[in-house]
Amino acid sequence: MANAKAKKVFNELIASCDTFLFDCDGVLWQGYNAIPGAAAVVNFLKKSGKQVIFVTNNSTKSRDKYVAKLSSLGFPSERKNTFGTAYTSAKYLKDIAKINGKVYVIGNEGIGEELDNLGIEHLGIGPDDTSTSQDYDDIKRCELQENVEAVLVGFDGHISFSKLIKAGSYLRDPNCIFVATNDDSRVPLGDSDHIVPGTGAMVKSVCIVAGREPDVWCGKPGKLMFECIQKSHDIDPDQTVMVGDNMKTDIVFGKQNGLKTLLVGTGVATEETIKAILQNSDPALKEQTPDYVLPSLGDWADFCS
Amino acid sequence: MANAKAKKVFNELIASCDTFLFDCDGVLWQGYNAIPGAAAVVNFLKKSGKQVIFVTNNSTKSRDKYVAKLSSLGFPSERKNTFGTAYTSAKYLKDIAKINGKVYVIGNEGIGEELDNLGIEHLGIGPDDTSTSQDYDDIKRCELQENVEAVLVGFDGHISFSKLIKAGSYLRDPNCIFVATNDDSRVPLGDSDHIVPGTGAMVKSVCIVAGREPDVWCGKPGKLMFECIQKSHDIDPDQTVMVGDNMKTDIVFGKQNGLKTLLVGTGVATEETIKAILQNSDPALKEQTPDYVLPSLGDWADFCS
Incomplete structure (x- = not known):
């Protein structure tokens, strides 16, 4: 049947x-x-x-x-x-947003490769300093680079407090473009015990910190x-x-x-x-x-x- | 004037x-x-x-x-x-929810002290294993304890992927109570360059992963x-x-x-x-x-x- x-x-x-x-x-x-x-x-x-x-x-x-x-x-x-979405995000930044400066990335190597393929300078991929916690002096020392024209948020297994500080701080500039790969809540794993957080959870926390929604979704x-x-x-x-x-x-x-x-x-x-x-x-x-x-x-x- | x-x-x-x-x-x-x-x-x-x-x-x-x-x-x-809210959360769990089991905490020592003061068993405070990233086998090995009756989310400078996995996985049980301290987007620091993520960013990412809103806000x-x-x-x-x-x-x-x-x-x-x-x-x-x-x-x- x-x-x-x-x-x-x-x-x-x-x-x-x-x-x-x-x-x-x-x-x-x-x-x-x-x-x-x-x-x-x-x-x-x-x-x-x-x-x-x-x-x-x-x-x-x-x-x-x-x-x-x-x-x-x-x-x-x-x-x-x-x-x-690593590819479509890089294409968006290159062909549509036509950025010349750097991209701050919450995401991983896949995004890095696609940005490299298109010659877009980026920072942020990989584990960040996790010693930046709630110490205010640490926070003020958290390095913010010049000439960051976009923040791109994708799936990041190394999501951390210092990454949220940086994304929020760059997005304080209303001209800094906020690009999100996708809004999936969970990654389907076919496993009965574990819930695997999706990119949506990472994007949403950046939205709260930045007080902005993404300018574009690439997925x-x-x-x-x-x-x-x-x-x-x-x-x-x-x-x-x-x-x-x-x-x-x-x-x-x-x-x-x-x-x-x-x-x-x-x-x-x-x-x-x-x-x-x-x-x-x-x-x-x-x-x-x-x-x-x-x-x-x-x-x-x-x-x- | x-x-x-x-x-x-x-x-x-x-x-x-x-x-x-x-x-x-x-x-x-x-x-x-x-x-x-x-x-x-x-x-x-x-x-x-x-x-x-x-x-x-x-x-x-x-x-x-x-x-x-x-x-x-x-x-x-x-x-x-x-x-x-470390105090009011502990009071809620003890006096109103009357939990007997454990509390999984995304939060820090302040919450731990107040839970200890009221004799509530808890786990999760402090840095978690940050090597759990997007490797599916790692994720499946991520330890989930028995008898976790509540997930309490407050400010956590050690927020990480493995913490989101655990919170989401415990909250899969509809009887597990979801307690949030507060929904503040940012911590006011009086500094012009850095945005400091507030608890709201952490709570929201757990909401997305868990597919639930908090049962109670303690702030x-x-x-x-x-x-x-x-x-x-x-x-x-x-x-x-x-x-x-x-x-x-x-x-x-x-x-x-x-x-x-x-x-x-x-x-x-x-x-x-x-x-x-x-x-x-x-x-x-x-x-x-x-x-x-x-x-x-x-x-x-x-x-x-």
Whole structure:
């Protein structure tokens, strides 16, 4: 019965779409482990001549590193078909904001690589001095550099008090641009005990300290990500489906850009969430309600041999 | 002229109030430095027979340590007249929530001392393992203890990724109580370059990770702080003034509890803020609009000899 439903969705999307956009965390893998069957599905679509593009809000890896992770988990990819927020943030700063000065980064090496690729000077990546705690003299000694034109906040496993001081202090200048990669609350890990904080938690604390909201979001559901993909790919929204695990990012992104949307239950949204959505007719949730649902992308594997 | 206005406010409050509640950071001192003249004013009020109570949202110190700081900066005080959120949080957990298990704390030694004073077992204070970054295996090894009945979030200069993982993971249990000390965005330091993140930034990131709002706020403008003061002090709201530097905490606290309110411009609110308030008739701001304003508490020193 479930199988028949999955088959119906599969057939409809294969018939109506020439392009498949895949979110990664919680769709293709959980942590270091590929979702069983997902690779067979993605590779079948490619073999069938579908355009497959990976679109992740994850800011921890450059395009090159994402290609390597995709490949190692069974999803061979190329740089040009791989979009992450480390890349889109760097593109925004270079092509749209056209900054000449430095960028203060709360984030990690993935962002650093993409900024380096575009020749943008940056500071802040890696652990900061964690001895700066509530001692006021320490705080006043916390070094603030000149010529910082933007603060870019992404996922940072080294988030600390001194990083919040610096981000807040740079953003005191209203001309300093506040760029955020994405607003995901949690990273889906497929683990029952631990909650893993997402970039949204880091961005929000900077917002509170700075008393400002980001000037631009470089991930889904923001416009910038789609514009970035469109610059190098021929996308007909009518023939494109966004496959994701997060209603607030993936599904809203798909809807806002006129794409079909498919929600899977292996990440942020669980099978329970999916059931609840289907039973809920709250109009406020309409923007987050997918056209199609599927417990796991791997459920299609049987149709892909 | 300014002096005449200050004198008028002083005379009115001296005549109408028998109790003065003073916020501390940004009212009595900035960082390690007393506001010039503030001690003369506070000590004059005490000598004149006024009941003087210190009411701070700062969670970094126990009552005893606050008494020591007050005294060292020229404001001799006693434990019973000194209320901070480390104390009110511990009181809430003991007397109202009546917890028997452990409390996971994002906060520092001040909170630890007050929990110890009431015999409440706690964990989390001090730097956590900062090597837990985005490595999924590290995250899964992040130790979660049994029997944690509450998560208490206050100011923590050692805020880190592993602390956010733990807070979020404990709060996954809907029976685990989420207690926050206060929601202040910044600590007023009287320094022009550095922004100092307040507890609000730390609480908000836990909210995002946990997907929950705090069950209780233990500082101003919440009810709990006033109830705590009333339990040990005879307070007639009509004859009491709340003196603070923060409209959203101090002034709202005063208004909600029927007190007179006086805003000073030496902390979160600046003299510019005060001017703007007086010119603004937005009804949404009414709750934050003080009855009286004064550039600095020290402006009264001349009337206190």
